Amino acid sequence: MRIEFLPRLLRIHYQYENVKTIEYDVDGYLTVYNRDDKKVAEFKTVSSIAYNAQYGTPITEDGQFVFIGTWERGLFCYSIKDQQLVWKQGPGRVRQILLMDSCLIVEMAQRGIYKRDVKTGELLQVLKMPSIDRFSQLSESELLAGPLRGKYIHYHLPSLQPK
Structure with a gap:
């Protein structure tokens, strides 16, 4: 892009x-x-x-x-x-949107990271993180976000499970 x-x-x-x-x-x-x-x-x-x-x-x-x-x-x-x-x-205050195959990974200011269904907008998962200063897609399957309790977390995409 x-x-x-x-x-x-x-x-x-x-x-x-x-x-x-x-x-x-x-x-x-x-x-x-x-x-x-x-x-x-x-x-x-x-x-x-x-x-x-x-x-x-x-x-x-x-x-x-x-x-x-x-x-x-x-x-x-x-x-x-x-x-x-x-x-x-x-x-909600949308700061950034990542598009995966069937879901959106959305950074919401003062709320965290929301995973939503592409076709319906249905909320699939929430990672509460009230203060995000880093939200970066490292590769097609990796996201770096944080801080959460003072640490930056490396997540697998689209599952949002910590690596």
Whole structure:
């Protein structure tokens, strides 16, 4: 994923088969382009360009769903094909989202790490960690997060079991 910051626009490039680029404008409109640079969707979201510029916005590799985290209203899943909200979970201060095969690993400010089902948003697991200053995906199967009781923990993904 590569992110470009343009005047009034955030552009995120992907290497997926069905999606090449998504763009956010300052009014919260999301535009999706396929590999041929053809516009396949454009719709209004709860997006905030300033917030989503921190880490990009996860999109499923099949190009079906896009996930948007907000600081005040929580986590949102949109269908790219239908251009509609699929589910929302909140309120909550979403800081970062990692997309795994069938789940999302979400860093929530002052709460911890939440594991959610991609298709339903259902909460699958919670790791309470009120103060996170490190949340880094080390590889496809490893996450470093913390501190928890003064220690940084190395987790296996997507199970969130300590290594």
